[in-house]
Amino acid sequence: MKIRASTIVGSIIMLVLIAYVVMPIATVFLWAFAEKWTYPALLPTEWGLRYWHTTLARADVLSALRLSLALSVTVTLLSAVICLPAAYAFARMEFVGRRTFMMSFLAINAFPRFGLIVMIATLFLSLRLVGTFWGIVLVQLLNTMLIMIWLPSAAFRGVDRRLEEAARDVGAGPVRTFIRITIPQAAPAIGAAMLLTFVSTFYETEGAWLVGAPKLRTMPMVMLQMITGQIVVQYGAVLSVLLWVPSFIALLFARRVLASNQFAKGFGA
Amino acid sequence: MGSEGTSTRNLKGLLLIGPPLAVMVCLLLYPAGVSIVQTLQETAADGSVSWSLARYHRFFTDPYSVANYVRTVWTTVVTLILLIAICLPIAIYLHFTRSRMAAVVQALALFPMFVPGIIVAYALIRYIGPNGLLQSLLEVVGFNSYSSPYLTPWGPVIGLVWDHMPLTLLILTAGMAKVSQEAIEAARDVGAGYVVIFHRIILPLMVDSLLVVMALNVISLFGSFVIPYMLGPASPEMMGPYMLRTFSEVRQPDFAAAQAVITFLTCSVFGILYVVMLTRKQDV
Numbered sequence: 001m002k003i004r005a006s007t008i009v010g011s012i013i014m015l016v017l018i019a020y021v022v023m024p025i026a027t028v029f030l031w032a033f034a035e036k037w038t039y040p041a042l043l044p045t046e047w048g049l050r051y052w053h054t055t056l057a058r059a060d061v062l063s064a065l066r067l068s069l070a071l072s073v074t075v076t077l078l079s080a081v082i083c084l085p086a087a088y089a090f091a092r093m094e095f096v097g098r099r100t101f102m103m104s105f106l107a108i109n110a111f112p113r114f115g116l117i118v119m120i121a122t123l124f125l126s127l128r129l130v131g132t133f134w135g136i137v138l139v140q141l142l143n144t145m146l147i148m149i150w151l152p153s154a155a156f157r158g159v160d161r162r163l164e165e166a167a168r169d170v171g172a173g174p175v176r177t178f179i180r181i182t183i184p185q186a187a188p189a190i191g192a193a194m195l196l197t198f199v200s201t202f203y204e205t206e207g208a209w210l211v212g213a214p215k216l217r218t219m220p221m222v223m224l225q226m227i228t229g230q231i232v233v234q235y236g237a238v239l240s241v242l243l244w245v246p247s248f249i250a251l252l253f254a255r256r257v258l259a260s261n262q263f264a265k266g267f268g269a
Numbered sequence: 270m271g272s273e274g275t276s277t278r279n280l281k282g283l284l285l286i287g288p289p290l291a292v293m294v295c296l297l298l299y300p301a302g303v304s305i306v307q308t309l310q311e312t313a314a315d316g317s318v319s320w321s322l323a324r325y326h327r328f329f330t331d332p333y334s335v336a337n338y339v340r341t342v343w344t345t346v347v348t349l350i351l352l353i354a355i356c357l358p359i360a361i362y363l364h365f366t367r368s369r370m371a372a373v374v375q376a377l378a379l380f381p382m383f384v385p386g387i388i389v390a391y392a393l394i395r396y397i398g399p400n401g402l403l404q405s406l407l408e409v410v411g412f413n414s415y416s417s418p419y420l421t422p423w424g425p426v427i428g429l430v431w432d433h434m435p436l437t438l439l440i441l442t443a444g445m446a447k448v449s450q451e452a453i454e455a456a457r458d459v460g461a462g463y464v465v466i467f468h469r470i471i472l473p474l475m476v477d478s479l480l481v482v483m484a485l486n487v488i489s490l491f492g493s494f495v496i497p498y499m500l501g502p503a504s505p506e507m508m509g510p511y512m513l514r515t516f517s518e519v520r521q522p523d524f525a526a527a528q529a530v531i532t533f534l535t536c537s538v539f540g541i542l543y544v545v546m547l548t549r550k551q552d553v
Contacts, residue, residue, distance in 0.1 A: 006365070017377040024393050024396035090286065101286055112491055114493070114494050114509045115530070203385035206494045213517055224499070243388075259439070267481070
């Protein structure tokens with residue numbers, strides 16, 4: 001049997017990726033269900049769920065979870081309200097400077113994020129927004145705009161105009177056509193953009209830390225502290241599994257959009 | 270639609286894009302402008318304001334700051350080279366292969382996109398750290414002299430490559446779409462080897478994508494925080510962790526802002542390159 005060169009190359013790449021990409025995540029899952037795991041055992045020596053109870057009983061975990069969820073919901077909804085009308089305008093209307101303005105939103109990525117956050121935080125110090133909920137919302141909002149404008153805008157552009165015209169022909173008004181024809185066609189991309197925004201805001205660390213700490217502590221900050229400061233390894237593992245699995249499932253729904261050329265184009269591909 | 274006047278149309282469009290534009294002015298242009306101006310000013314005890322380069326002078330004469338800056342440049346360059354060395358072959362492989370294995374490779378390489386930085390950092394500590402799973406696995410096959418990259422300059426590199434791989438690959442695979450199977454076959458028919466094909470056909474078509482990958486990654490890597498904070502050595506540290514410590518632990522927001530401006534200026538060349546590439550490419 002002749003083995004093709006591409007099969008050999010593919011196998012090598014696959015093995016390297018499994019060792020590099022999959023194994024670290026598998027390690028976290030093993031730790032989350034380990035009661036005892038001493039080096040150099042390949043698998044935990046005692047399995048159990050004890051640390052799930054102790055992690056979830058911690059007051060700092062619960063309050064951080066509440067804060068992070070509230071922040072993510074607020075930022076996502078605010079971003080949608082601000083950005084979706086603009087996404088529609090970019091896709092479907094002709095106006096002066098349209099291309100330039102679109103470029104300027106895509107150019108947000110041309111700025112180093114952390115440097116920008118430090119500048120915003122310095123400004124917020126003088127505006128007394130440091131240590132406030134809305135301070136964190138504002139610093140996280142900027143991050144979300146590119147995706148919330150770019151993805152829905154591409155979707156609005158892809159809406160089949162003939163369907164809209166057909167609806168108008170049989171007597172539907174502009175609002176009815178928009179709600180019944182335009183929105184449903186763009187809905188998957190809008191949903192994906194909102195999911196992405198929600199998950200990325202939930203895990204946003206730098207802005208929340210600079211503007212929120214030490215008064216407000218979000219989930220990533222608690223996780224950082226548990227990972228670097230705690231002797232018990234399992235706290236970090238349990239939290240990682242607990243928080244990552246739901247976000248992974250959410251992102252899987254958006255994966256067609258995430259892994260697409262359209263998404264990459266938003267970054268200049 | 271035709272009945273609408275140009276000015277009404279302009280007004281409607283501008284009104285709809287007004288809110289996000291306002292957010293961008295208030296949260297990007299204004300803070301950046303204020304920071305740049307304020308880090309160049311000094312307020313004397315009597316309240317009078319004068320222009321001064323003192324903060325920047327301090328940064329570039331302080332050995333610790335300079336060491337952090339050099340470490341950041343080193344990490345950025347090494348990570349970028351590794352990213353391209355890893356992602357370009359995968360992109361080429363994916364472009365020419367249609368098989369179940371190629372689909373698995375693609376899924377595996379894009380998987381990090383679904384994992385937040387903080388979880389990656391933790392996972393890598395447990396995996397590549399001292400007495401981690403990787404060390405145990407290596408000892409099973411008889412390799413006993415593993416020294417962990419955790420808390421060495423290579424720690425952040427390993428984590429940042431992990432984190433930046435998916436987007437790099439997406440941009441490179443999008444770029445590979447320009448390389449046609451026919452061109453490759455024609456070249457092969459006249460006797461061109463793999464090296465010649467790569468050098469003469471693939472590389473010239475990929476220049477744009479590689480420039481975008483370079484600009485985007487340099488900007489993102491230079492200001493990265495979570496991964497170097499968790500996987501890197503405490504001293505010297507990268508600019509991200511350094512700025513955060515200066516801001517919230519040392520409590521010198523002015524000096525942190527000066528560091529942020531230096532980060533901005535360093536990345537500005539790549540920022541401009543990125544914007545130029547965007548305007549050349551986009552058909553919005």
